[in-house]
Amino acid sequence: MEKITFCICFGILLLAATIAFRTVLIFDYQQNVIPCSPDEGTDFIAVNSGHLQRFQDALKLHSISYSVHESNRTALEMLLDHIEKEYPTIHSSSLVTMERFNLSTLYIVKGSVDSVKPILLAGHIDVVPAQPEKWSFSPFSGHNDGNVIYGRGTLDNKNTVFAILEALEHFLQSGKQPKRSIYIAIGHDEEVAGHYGAKVITKELEKRKVKFSFMMDEGCPVLQDGSFPGYAGPVGLICTAEKGYLTLKLSVEHNGGHASTPPKEGGAINIISDAIQKLQNRPLPSLFGKGVEIPMFEHAAKSQSFFYRIFSSNLWLFGPVLSMMMSLKDATRAQITTTLAFTQINGGIKENVLPNTASLIINSRPLPGHSIQDVIDHVKGVVNDPRIKIDVLDGNEPSLISSTESEGYNVIHHTIKQIFPEAIVIPGLLMGGTDSKYYGDLCDDVYRFAPSYLKPDDIKKIHGHDEIITIKNYEQSINFFHHLLVNVGESFGYFPSHDEL
Numbered sequence: 001m002e003k004i005t006f007c008i009c010f011g012i013l014l015l016a017a018t019i020a021f022r023t024v025l026i027f028d029y030q031q032n033v034i035p036c037s038p039d040e041g042t043d044f045i046a047v048n049s050g051h052l053q054r055f056q057d058a059l060k061l062h063s064i065s066y067s068v069h070e071s072n073r074t075a076l077e078m079l080l081d082h083i084e085k086e087y088p089t090i091h092s093s094s095l096v097t098m099e100r101f102n103l104s105t106l107y108i109v110k111g112s113v114d115s116v117k118p119i120l121l122a123g124h125i126d127v128v129p130a131q132p133e134k135w136s137f138s139p140f141s142g143h144n145d146g147n148v149i150y151g152r153g154t155l156d157n158k159n160t161v162f163a164i165l166e167a168l169e170h171f172l173q174s175g176k177q178p179k180r181s182i183y184i185a186i187g188h189d190e191e192v193a194g195h196y197g198a199k200v201i202t203k204e205l206e207k208r209k210v211k212f213s214f215m216m217d218e219g220c221p222v223l224q225d226g227s228f229p230g231y232a233g234p235v236g237l238i239c240t241a242e243k244g245y246l247t248l249k250l251s252v253e254h255n256g257g258h259a260s261t262p263p264k265e266g267g268a269i270n271i272i273s274d275a276i277q278k279l280q281n282r283p284l285p286s287l288f289g290k291g292v293e294i295p296m297f298e299h300a301a302k303s304q305s306f307f308y309r310i311f312s313s314n315l316w317l318f319g320p321v322l323s324m325m326m327s328l329k330d331a332t333r334a335q336i337t338t339t340l341a342f343t344q345i346n347g348g349i350k351e352n353v354l355p356n357t358a359s360l361i362i363n364s365r366p367l368p369g370h371s372i373q374d375v376i377d378h379v380k381g382v383v384n385d386p387r388i389k390i391d392v393l394d395g396n397e398p399s400l401i402s403s404t405e406s407e408g409y410n411v412i413h414h415t416i417k418q419i420f421p422e423a424i425v426i427p428g429l430l431m432g433g434t435d436s437k438y439y440g441d442l443c444d445d446v447y448r449f450a451p452s453y454l455k456p457d458d459i460k461k462i463h464g465h466d467e468i469i470t471i472k473n474y475e476q477s478i479n480f481f482h483h484l485l486v487n488v489g490e491s492f493g494y495f496p497s498h499d500e501l
Helices: 002-025 038-043 049-059 073-086 088-092 158-173 198-207 268-281 293-301 306-313 315-326 372-383 407-419 436-442 456-461 471-490
Strands: 065-067 096-101 104-109 119-124 148-150 182-187 212-223 235-242 245-253 339-347 357-365 388-396 424-430 443-454 468-470
Touching (some): 002 306, 049 073, 049 148, 088 158, 096 198, 119 436, 119 471, 148 471, 158 182, 212 436, 235 407, 245 268, 268 339, 293 306, 306 315, 372 388, 407 424, 436 443, 468 471
Parallel strands (some): 119 182, 212 443, 235 424
Antiparallel strands (some): 096 104, 104 182, 148 468, 212 235, 235 443, 245 388
């Protein structure tokens, strides 16, 4: 008995020692970087009235994508004219070539070293519709109250496009040439799947056999203080993967009839309702431990308070606990599961008539690790009703998970630290879709990051009401891309000090 007690005590002590050892000695993934400062001259671009006016004028144009086949073409053309007019150095430089693909644009900034793989930056100029009556100011006014700018596209995604253009204009005006070539793809239909923009550009680049070291598209922001458990400061999320997209239609045909004599087993609506209940009760399994969440916690661990660091440093033991905690909230549960959302249901023509048909639309966001076929098989297996027909209406596979040890990840990390020095930088998962789904096969790694400094409430404004960006954050965005252009254009695994910029 004493031996058993000794073994148990020794095991507990060994476990505690292991936990403590890993907690104390967890690797610090955060880079030590000298931050960008307004006092350092050419290293910092101070936003002036010209920068703001160019951006505000772009926001005034109703460059709306309504559907795959319908957009405000006139506004998009006017926006492209505005870009050509306002950035003369870009459009006259011998280092830059510009090509149009429908209403999307590809800029190529020629590097001096052909043997080094280029990089790709991407953004888009189209926006989603807005409801003016629900905004404090017109969504297409570009209203500037001296602190923030209102407008559809201030966060998604005209801010990124114009920050890139401002940075590139400044870079070229300085007389510099990057060592590696830099491609900049500006889509015109990202909000409606990018079929005539990014997809067309990708096909052309495939023909030319262009391969990129990495690309960076729109993505996760810098979340303001307290957004990550155990860390009180802001968090910069570099999304190393994004979820896929799948729309399924479930439909059933059934004998109709008069509502006064319904069949005992129910009708078409009952059959569809049963399918919903089955799927609600049997969701796809969690993939915690197989995706982005492991490096996310590990990269944050050293910066967390000691209590939270215990969990993040010992995922081999506490992984199930963190998985359970993440499952409690909708936003975090979606990071570790493939979701099924019942978004549309149709059936019935009159209150006293049993319908002959009923249908259900399911929107799913497959997690990396699940394929579209996995989701279809799951739905078929759970519903298990031969009366229900299942059709795929639309879909694209989830992305691969890109490395957190590559040059691309590290140079983006480095640049975030220059502009947002108080932030920790960790990998994340993008819930929505971007044009990067087309470019992925051309790139060694794909990253998604937006240099937007956001509160939780601001995230709701993307595609919502009162979409805004602070003037300070727009300045940070310009400086982020300025530093990124310098870092990727002049260094290959090496980051220049500020006196070398």
